[in-house]
Amino acid sequence: MSSGETQSTQQLVDHLFRHEAGKMIAVLTRIFGIHNLELVEDTVQETFLKALQVWKFNPVPDNPGAWLMQVARNKTIDLIRRQQKLADISSELQGRLLSNTENTIQQFFLDTEIADSQLRMIFTCCHPALSPEDQVALTLKTVSGFGVQEIARALVSNEAAIQKRIYRAREYIRTNHVQFEIPSGVALGERLETVYTVLYLLFNEGYSSLKADEPIRYDLCGEAMRLCKLLTEHKVGAQPSSFALLSLMCFQASRFDSRIGEAGTIILLQDQDRSKWNKDLIALGYRFLNQSSTGDYLSVYHIESAIAAEHCLAPDFASTNWDALLRLYNFLLEHKPIPIVQLNRSVILARTAGIGAAIDTILDIPHIGELLNRHYIYAAVLGELYAQAGNSAESRRLLEKAYELTPSLAEKKMLQEKLAAIH
Amino acid sequence: MFIFRGPSPEDLHLTPEQGQAQMQKWFNWIGELSAKGRYVGGDPLVREGKTVKGKKPVATDGPFAEGKELLGGYVIIKAESLAEATELAFGFPDFANEGSVEIREIVKMPMPS
Numbered sequence: 001m002s003s004g005e006t007q008s009t010q011q012l013v014d015h016l017f018r019h020e021a022g023k024m025i026a027v028l029t030r031i032f033g034i035h036n037l038e039l040v041e042d043t044v045q046e047t048f049l050k051a052l053q054v055w056k057f058n059p060v061p062d063n064p065g066a067w068l069m070q071v072a073r074n075k076t077i078d079l080i081r082r083q084q085k086l087a088d089i090s091s092e093l094q095g096r097l098l099s100n101t102e103n104t105i106q107q108f109f110l111d112t113e114i115a116d117s118q119l120r121m122i123f124t125c126c127h128p129a130l131s132p133e134d135q136v137a138l139t140l141k142t143v144s145g146f147g148v149q150e151i152a153r154a155l156v157s158n159e160a161a162i163q164k165r166i167y168r169a170r171e172y173i174r175t176n177h178v179q180f181e182i183p184s185g186v187a188l189g190e191r192l193e194t195v196y197t198v199l200y201l202l203f204n205e206g207y208s209s210l211k212a213d214e215p216i217r218y219d220l221c222g223e224a225m226r227l228c229k230l231l232t233e234h235k236v237g238a239q240p241s242s243f244a245l246l247s248l249m250c251f252q253a254s255r256f257d258s259r260i261g262e263a264g265t266i267i268l269l270q271d272q273d274r275s276k277w278n279k280d281l282i283a284l285g286y287r288f289l290n291q292s293s294t295g296d297y298l299s300v301y302h303i304e305s306a307i308a309a310e311h312c313l314a315p316d317f318a319s320t321n322w323d324a325l326l327r328l329y330n331f332l333l334e335h336k337p338i339p340i341v342q343l344n345r346s347v348i349l350a351r352t353a354g355i356g357a358a359i360d361t362i363l364d365i366p367h368i369g370e371l372l373n374r375h376y377i378y379a380a381v382l383g384e385l386y387a388q389a390g391n392s393a394e395s396r397r398l399l400e401k402a403y404e405l406t407p408s409l410a411e412k413k414m415l416q417e418k419l420a421a422i423h
Numbered sequence: 424m425f426i427f428r429g430p431s432p433e434d435l436h437l438t439p440e441q442g443q444a445q446m447q448k449w450f451n452w453i454g455e456l457s458a459k460g461r462y463v464g465g466d467p468l469v470r471e472g473k474t475v476k477g478k479k480p481v482a483t484d485g486p487f488a489e490g491k492e493l494l495g496g497y498v499i500i501k502a503e504s505l506a507e508a509t510e511l512a513f514g515f516p517d518f519a520n521e522g523s524v525e526i527r528e529i530v531k532m533p534m535p536s
Contacts, residue, residue: 017443
């Protein structure tokens with residue numbers, strides 16, 4: 001029996017279980033194979049139950065993560081011994097194999113090997129044959145230790161849909177014998193691109209949350225940053241683009257605290273209190289941006305990070321270097337000719353070339369009619385530009401449309417204020 | 424003595440994050456009991472067990488209590504009265520998980536004078 005008279009309230013590091021779950025699943029998958037993912041997840045679950053039972057009454061071990069890993073390792077060795085006993089071989093061979101098992105398994109639990117396994121898991125979840133939605137769901141489940149209901153909540157979906165995505169993705173991996181490995185050569189570069197896309201999606205999902213009452217999903221952004229950092233810390237993942245993406249996330253995250261007002265409203269860049277921007281994250285952003293400036297390949301993440309950095313450089317909104325931003329957006333548009341980039345570029349254009357030019361550019365976006373009817377951001381931005389141009393009728397129509405389209409209460413509030421300001 | 428009954432944790436299917444949150448509630452409760460100088464110690468119990476009974480005693484597996492009646496662990500506290508102990512039991516973190524606390528006083532053998 002533990003004696004705890006002097007025991008003070010214990011605390012675990014935030015998300016420790018999630019992070020350790022991801023590590024353990026990766027290591028055990030490497031040992032048992034990706035086709036045994038269910039066995040792996042059950043074993044990890046048992047490990048947590050053991051911790052839950054024991055830590056309730058006893059002081060938590062000094063290194064809880066290492067304790068969990070140790071339990072998982074012992075469970076692994078037990079499982080393998082059981083299988084070896086079943087094998088139809090002589091008792092002498094069994095004996096010899098058993099004595100080697102422990103050493104062999106131990107190798108997989110070395111720190112560098114854990115990192116390696118985690119990277120393999122990220123690469124596997126981001127297999128190019130899977131749809132981006134399935135990749136994101138599977139990554140959150142398997143790499144990040146999220147539960148199905150937590151993924152559903154984070155991605156504003158329902159449990160059945162998420163369950164289906166994960167099932168579909170796993171079936172694909174199983175039936176197509178996808179290897180649990182780090183691709184090499186050209187395949188590595190291609191796979192890294194998919195990984196970036198998934199991490200970028202994950203971050204954006206958190207940054208412009210569709211959830212009604214939560215304008216920023218910090219846990220999603222935090223997870224995207226954690227995984228991106230993991231990538232940069234591994235020799236295979238430490239590519240210039242990885243650093244560029246991580247720096248972009250740091251710059252964006254530095255503005256989180258100033259982006260949400262007291263009543264949960266969204267504060268636009270021009271109205272943000274820049275003293276609230278997180279200087280540590282900005283410094284990290286610059287550091288990673290520096291580390292990304294090697295090689296001869298310029299990724300979209302480099303350009304987007306440079307754009308974010310440009311905003312961080314300006315002491316206030318008025319001193320923003322719009323010309324520099326426009327040059328960067330022109331550059332980005334060449335690499336990423338998609339409507340949302342065109343929309344964002346037009347906002348900059350409004351500063352350099354005037355409102356009229358900005359409106360014209362938006363109206364020139366292919367299929368703009370459909371976009372305005374389906375995505376609130378297009379209606380909101382164009383509506384705001386019309387307001388500035390003095391076209392009240394058009395502005396009201398678009399802002400009302402945007403109001404109808406967005407599920408976010410914070411966005412609705414902001415749009416309401418804008419509507420009220422139109423005469 | 425607090426005796427805890429409830430479903431086995433594996434039947435709750437907690438996600439890692441939920442597991443950690445649940446654990447934190449336990450830390451808070453035990454920490455609170457400690458801070459009040461009430462906590463003596465406690466232990467979890469393994470799910471499986473044996474029972475020996477009968478006039479010609481035999482050992483059987485079990486008890487296999489109904490899921491939520493499973494004995495999960497115990498804690499020994501110091502309290503002035505059964506009423507105070509009962510009051511302290513209201514902090515038990517697993518009521519929402521169909522858990523329950525039985526509160527019993529341990530009889531101390533009086534020292535012979």
